[in-house]
Amino acid sequence: xxxxxxxxxxxxxxxxxxxxxxxxxxxxxxxxxxxxxxxxxxxxxxxxxxxxxxxxxxxxxxxxxxxxxxxxxxxxxxxxxxxxxxxxxxxxxxxxxxxxxxxxxxxxxxxxxxxxxxxxxxxxxxxxxxxxxxxxxxxxxxxxxxxxxxxxxxxxxxxxxx
Numbered sequence: 654x655x656x657x658x659x660x661x662x663x664x665x666x667x668x669x670x671x672x673x674x675x676x677x678x679x680x681x682x683x684x685x686x687x688x689x690x691x692x693x694x695x696x697x698x699x700x701x702x703x704x705x706x707x708x709x710x711x712x713x714x715x716x717x718x719x720x721x722x723x724x725x726x727x728x729x730x731x732x733x734x735x736x737x738x739x740x741x742x743x744x745x746x747x748x749x750x751x752x753x754x755x756x757x758x759x760x761x762x763x764x765x766x767x768x769x770x771x772x773x774x775x776x777x778x779x780x781x782x783x784x785x786x787x788x789x790x791x792x793x794x795x796x797x798x799x800x801x802x803x804x805x806x807x808x809x810x811x812x813x814x815x
Contacts, residue, residue, distance in 0.1 A: 761786040773809035790814045
């Protein structure tokens, strides 16, 4: 293995790696980043996969697998999904999600396109444990539901609010 420099004339790749069975690009370092990416106007890293996770971070010590940091007004980590969870946290022996914020640890909001929702959801499939906030500040907790139509009806109880 040797040193690789890439240069782009403005329309292609600085460095392109391709493999049928191994790493397309592999970076390794003892004292710094194994791979460092920077962009002035685009994504620092853009990863996609046709059959698995786009990006995976693994750490065997006491640190974090993936860290997101924003030094401006954006989110440190943001998740968006068409049909699944926007963000998901799972821990075998601890807490699935841990939040702290200078203003509040967590903000529950109604979807922006919903103008006036009174009460909890009345349609769809819901999981026991869901929290829902209506347009008037009512907080509801789902006490029955398995996320499918097998357990009907799902049940929400009002926790607090107008």
